[in-house]
Amino acid sequence: MELVSGGQRLAISGTTTDALGQAVGLTAGVPEGLYHDHSDVRTDKVLSADPAAAAWIADCFASGEQAMRRLAPDEQPVLWPEHFDLAITADGVGYGVSPGDSYHAEPYAYVTPATPQSDGFWNAPFGALRPMRDLPDVGTLLNFFTEARDRA
Numbered sequence: 470m471e472l473v474s475g476g477q478r479l480a481i482s483g484t485t486t487d488a489l490g491q492a493v494g495l496t497a498g499v500p501e502g503l504y505h506d507h508s509d510v511r512t513d514k515v516l517s518a519d520p521a522a523a524a525w526i527a528d529c530f531a532s533g534e535q536a537m538r539r540l541a542p543d544e545q546p547v548l549w550p551e552h553f554d555l556a557i558t559a560d561g562v563g564y565g566v567s568p569g570d571s572y573h574a575e576p577y578a579y580v581t582p583a584t585p586q587s588d589g590f591w592n593a594p595f596g597a598l599r600p601m602r603d604l605p606d607v608g609t610l611l612n613f614f615t616e617a618r619d620r621a
Contacts, residue, residue, distance in 0.1 A: 470518035486512045503551070526568045529576040529601045530555050533566030536578075536610040540564060540618065554579075562621050564614050566601065576601040578610055580617035590620055 470481040474493040481489070490497035490512075497512040530548075533555050537546050541559035548555050556565030561583035569575045572593070581596040591597050597617050604610040 470520060470523055481516050481518045483515060483517070485515055486510070526576055529566050529568065532601075532604070532607050532610050533578060535607045536614055537564055539607070539611050540614045559618075562618060563596075564617070566610075573598060573600070578604055578613055580614060580621070582617070582621035584621070586620065588620070590616070 472479045472481055472489050472493070477493065479489055479492055486497035534546050537544065537555075537557045541557055541564075544557040544559050546555050546557050552567065552570065554565045554567040556563055558564075563581035564579075565581075566578050567573070567576065569577065577598050577600050579593065579596060579598045582591070585591075586596070597613075599613050601610075604613060
């Protein structure tokens with residue numbers, strides 16, 4: 470696993486976010502006053518990266534990007550720094566893929582409708598959530614997004 474910045478390729482395992490940030494001219498840390506969600510990992514903690522887990526998250530993001538682009542071709546998926554989720558908004562509805570968080574510990578796809586919904590499809594406080602392990606390919610993920618769009 471590497472951090473790639475310009476022509477630099479820096480190993481993640483065995484170093485700290487402080488050292489990685491310094492190597493690319495940044496200061497590591499939570500931006501003050503911007504986000505309440507973050508990992509709580511100290512910037513001087515030595516990191517280790519699990520290649521299999523990283524590959525799974527990358528695959529989830531790749532499937533999510535393809536499904537979002539098919540659902541709403543005019544929208545540009547954005548990787549949001551505060552949650553590290555990849556998402557779009559189309560017609561007031563948010564569609565995304567998260568690598569996991571305090572609400573759901575593994576990668577998941579989600580839909581956040583503009584108006585709260587209450588039937589069984591909408592299974593999370595923010596809308597609908599499906600674990601990525603239950604959405605094995607782009608077509609299945611697109612079907613989830615499409616059904617949510619139709620229900621919203």
